[in-house]
Amino acid sequence: MDKAVKIPGPDHPITVEPSPLHVIVKAGGHVIVDTSRALSLREASYPEVLYVPREDVDMTKLERTSHTTYCPYKGECSYYSIPSGGQKAANAVWSYEMPYDAVASIKDHLAFYRDRIDSFETRDA
Numbered sequence: 189m190d191k192a193v194k195i196p197g198p199d200h201p202i203t204v205e206p207s208p209l210h211v212i213v214k215a216g217g218h219v220i221v222d223t224s225r226a227l228s229l230r231e232a233s234y235p236e237v238l239y240v241p242r243e244d245v246d247m248t249k250l251e252r253t254s255h256t257t258y259c260p261y262k263g264e265c266s267y268y269s270i271p272s273g274g275q276k277a278a279n280a281v282w283s284y285e286m287p288y289d290a291v292a293s294i295k296d297h298l299a300f301y302r303d304r305i306d307s308f309e310t311r312d313a
Contacts, residue, residue: 200261202231204293207238210313215280215305216272221245224313227297231261238310239297242283255279263288268298273305280304 207228213221223244229237250268257265262284270277283298284291302308 200232202229202261202291204229204239204291208313209238209310211238211240212307212309213240213300213305214307214309215270215277216249216274217306218246218249218272220249220270220305221298221300227293229291229294229299237299239294239299242296242298245298250281253279257282259284261288262291262294270305277304 205228207226209226210224211221211226212219221240221244223240225244226238226240229239231237249270249272251271253267253269255267257267259265263286265282265284267279268281268283270280273280280301281298282301284294285296287294300308
């Protein structure tokens with residue numbers, strides 16, 4: 189992704205663009221993510237969410253759960269837990285595996301609830 193993708197709509201704008209940050213996620217005493225290829229998703233008035241490429245995630249540390257949610261702007265959402273992170277890390281990770289076309293760039297990316305992991309570090313790449 190070379191540039192920002194902006195979804196039209198004054199009532200609920202969403203922008204997805206490459207993040208300039210290096211992201212390191214730790215949970216259960218393990219580095220789960222180490223990447224400089226995150227995407228920044230800004231949606232309406234919500235805080236920015238960084239989505240990291242699956243290929244930069246240690247998927248062996250995650251366990252898919254049966255929990256799902258639905259977003260009318262992004263689509264069906266799947267969840268993963270981090271067993272080594274204990275109970276707080278249940279459903280700590282989410283992914284839009286078949287997102288709507290307007291946010292297709294977040295396909296094959298994951299996001300983390302920052303309060304369910306040990307640390308979410310960012311620094312300039």
